[in-house]
Amino acid sequence: MSRRIDKGKCKGYAFAGWVTLLIATAGAAHGEGLDSTASVGKRLAVAADCVACHTAPGGEAFAGGYPLSSPMGTIYSTNITPSKTAGIGNYTSEQFARAVRDGVAADGTRLYPAMPYTSYSKMTDSDIAALYDYFMHEVTPVDTPNQKTALDFPFNIRASMIGWNALFHSKTRFTPDPAKSAEVNRGDYLVNGLAHCDTCHTPRNVLMAADSAKPLAGGSLGSWYAPNITSDKVSGIGAWSSDEIVAYLRTGHVEGKAQAAGPMAEAVENSLQHLSDVDLKAIAAYLLQTTPIKTGESKARHEYGQASVDELTLRGGKPGDNPGWHVFSGTCANCHQPNGQGTREYPSLFHNTATSRSDNLIAAIVYGVHREVDGVAIDMPGFGPDALFTDRLNDQQIADVSNYVLSRYGNADAVVTAADVAQVRNGGPQAPLAVMAKFTIPVIILVCLLIGLGAWALIARRRKEA
Template identity: 80%
Template structure:
């Protein structure tokens, strides 16, 4: 069974359902399909840049990490990589010159990929991708994170080179979904919480994790905290389009995954992901009820119109800025989603990020856009941090999770990349701690020398 299943894995994402996708026709190679399923283009293509030429800024708790050029350029890309060197970089996070990559490159998930899939990817990048002779911005993290050799110890603690092995007790479809979720499509990278050292907490797989300004929700089979109440068809629809009426819309990193990768997978792959997620161990987190069950239509338009803005600033901002699309009662319309029964209004962090950064994804060639309203927005009415806090609290109270509140400081934190990870906070004390340690060592040496001098005298 293992040999037959390995052959199946090497053909993942080759279903005929991919043929409709722009740039991925029925004759696309296995390597190209795998690269799409792995979403390589999302992180290795800078805004407005050429595909796979790198330079995309990845925000992390340790600072901004710039993706590398992975075109077959022999000067600035991976054109000189051997097949084994390519495999080592993808699965173990070590470049051909021995430089250790940061786990912003999800090699901890890609480590599970089969040899045949790695080989097909190598052929694709070396023979089908156009070389781009453009150097990328160098990643320069603050001490101690700039010491890449520290990844040797981190990998020893948290990285496993074990390849994916199908579970004989489960169906081929569930195993296929497992491979996609936890290896090739690396869903686990975002949706599994992190421990103190920023490694995946595998005791709570897929139970939700912070992503800077955004939050990747619990996607286990729990019916309240996760997506256990979703049907398989709803999961498939969300993965392919980023939208499920009465439940959720994809924004932020998930919108990128839908736009660049998931919409192009065949129905067999999407159904396999759904089948795997539906049978995962349910993990209960802190939700009081299912994220899509909050809220109801509002009648505030009838009762608050004509009132003073200072009496209800959140409603006035909503009425003047949001109601034109989402309707005064919040129920939306055919083009714009309802704000109640919407997972985006169940968590204050994702609601803030949605308002600050907007929603942008293109599916089947159709752009789905909500403009950004943050202070850095370019083409819309800018809202201050306090105004975003006010309208967020209104939306949470009327349409979402009324137990959560937002302050202007919360909005500022979102704009700055989200809450600081404990590891980053600890690192800020590293240099002062080293200075104190050096002073203490100096004092000890001084006292020791002084004692010897006194004894000699």
């Protein structure tokens, strides 16, 4: 995989089956081909997309060191090769199961839920055993030391995860619903278990736990936003056909609807494109029967916009008259066409979910779009201030072109400022918990002072009374 680090990425990835036949016919991790002789564990690891978070850019597969940008700070993934000095080579099967499903390392260290053990907890014992066998006997050991995660206080206190887990972590394994078809149960296990779509697509509460009242209703991923994928026909994907959902999961592209970018593009590249049709259809079947959740949209995300004639009417005007169009004409129109209808290689800007929200549009412009499907790279360069080429744009220019694209091809009610672009470039909006944490130390100091003053006053009063 061609890996890039998006500052706003907060992602954890992960399938297996309530019976072994749920195993996907998956492609192997880290670009390695997978044939019909591949082991069950290897198929599980690919469907789980373990490689995405546990492989650093340019590093060895599963050797860790990938920086996961979270609202609490950067969390570095660990080495999960069978190295006995740096990886998990000394783990017993029970210790491996506890780490994957309960977030507790062999030495008792509590893992942060950037490792989606809250979803993995639904995995069956047989699937955990198959994964353990794969990592211990098929993965090449790499002695790369783990990079230390050093979050600011109070998040650096890993013991706090004991309380968090008591509130939000369930050890209940997946149980098929007898009222649902085998296909829907299979999709449920994929979506909410090992494939853990729920990890990104469910909103978070103030303590950064999944909001169980709004499953799959959309959630912030820092700079990116994972949209509502419930069966609601307006807010979710209820208006999509099963074939369209399967095509999107397989390729990251559905003409007239959506293209995968950011963390979703990585999921498609590393995992989803390799799943069997049976598995992808099961995911589609499950999603299309979920409880529809309305999240405020006035029309479906893919219905916005139409072709533009601005090339004919605005050419020759002064840049100050329509700065967004001038950036678009000079930077975007060559690929997406002057009227926004796109080409075979580059998608249309209208009838495209990317132009229904300002955050994902900004992120796509800043970071670009990168995914590889069936060996073919789909690559849009990033135009942010940190771009490694000469056509970089500043925050105001990105805001201008975003507003032009939104007004002509997407959701015209969305308005972008340079400050919005800076926020996306810096990792997205701050989570309330991270904001509150900034006041933790001052509050502790203040409480200590008050306690000290109170004790001093009490002692002084007693001395006076004596």
